[in-house]
Amino acid sequence: MNRNTSKSIALGARLRNARKANKISQRALAEKIGVAHSLLSRNESGQRVPTRTEVIRILAPLELPDREREEILEMTEDPSGSPLAVIELPERRAQIAALVEIEQMAKEVVSWSPLIIPGLLQVSSYTRTIMEAVPVPHEEIATRVAVRMGRRDILTRRDPVRFTALIGEGVLHQTIGGPAVMAxxxxxxxxxxxxxxxxxxxxxxxxxxxPGLCGSFQLIKCDGTSFVHLENPVSAVFVQESEAVAGFERSVPELLEVAMSPQESFELIAKEVRRTTGVA
Incomplete structure (x- = not known):
């Protein structure tokens, strides 16, 4: 597994979450297992990929459900670092963790969403309606909605991400969840x-x-690295190979060329508000 890939970032996130769940600092854990504090820091950020033996050592003093421990260890078993990392259920939690981590590191995000409102702009009632309709386990819906709402923080934090949302006009004519949810x-x-x-x-x-007619995508630009995230209800893929990412980057200006201006877009959405609510 290569460093600074979605897989290494996801593994780092799982290690950090396991440590925090045990209410122990990086420094304290490092002292307990006899390694440098900086090593754990690099592992958790995805800058360094620990071996399976190292992960066993890191997890040894932590109290974790057996299933979670096994899932983390399984993440060390793919050394390929494939640029196309398809992650299907039940590995979905690891994929979501990777997406959250990459978005937190992002400087700029461009989303092309021809069919639904982009996740970073959804309200909870809209998200819940979608998740109740697709094959998301019922017991995971509340957590998934909360995670998606938490992801929006990158747009309003002190150092916010630059976000360009390209939305298909047809999305505005849908009635997902009914008029109240759409309003x-x-x-x-x-x-x-x-x-x-x-x-x-x-x-x-x-x-x-x-080029947007080929399908939706989310382009995530970090310092020195860019990712493209493609997703459907049951699986996802991170595109990381530079030439493939460049293809998506080239499509953005073409989409902007055919898109309405920000002011025209605002006016159209405002018109849909009036239509949906019946208020002139």
């Missing part, structure tokens, strides 16, 4: 579009061919 969702879009770091653009349905 709440549209109000949130208008509110977020007022943030200086958020650019919201609607891509009209009546356009010619453009």
């Amino acid at each position: 709440e969702q549209f109000d949130h879009l208008l509110m977020m579009s007022a943030h200086e770091n958020v650019e919201l653009r609607i891509v009209p349905t009546a356009t010619g061919w453009h």
Whole structure:
């Protein structure tokens, strides 16, 4: 497994979460297992990939459910560092952990979402409606909704991520969750579009061919590294190979070329609010 990949970042996140669940600091754990504090720090950030033997040593003093311990150890068994890392259920939690970690490191995110509101702009009622409709285990829905709502923090924190949201016009005509949910969702879009770091653009349905017709994607730009996250309800893939990522990067200007301006997009969403609520 290579360092600074989605897999190494996911493994680091699981190690950090396990340590924090045991209420022990990095320094204290390092002293307990006899390693340098800086080593644990690099492991947890994904900058260094520990071996299976090292992970066993790290987890030894921690109290963890057997299933969680096994899941973490399984993450050390793929040394390939494949640039296309398909992660299916029941490994979904590791994939979500990787996405959260990468978004936290991001400087800029570009999302093309032709079918639904981008996750970083969803309200909880909209997210819950979707998760109740797709094959998400019922006992995981509340946690998944909370995680998605927590992800939005990158847009409003002190050093916010620059976010460009490209949304298909057809999304505005859907009634996911009913009129009340859609009205709440549209109000949130208008509110977020007022943030200086958020650019919201609607891509009209009546356009010619453009690369966005090949499917949705999320481009995540970090210092020195970029990722593309592709997802459906039951699986996901991180694209990390530089040439493949560059292909998605080239599609962004073409999408912006056919998109409405921020002001036109705002006015269209406001019109949908009036239509949905019946308030002129």
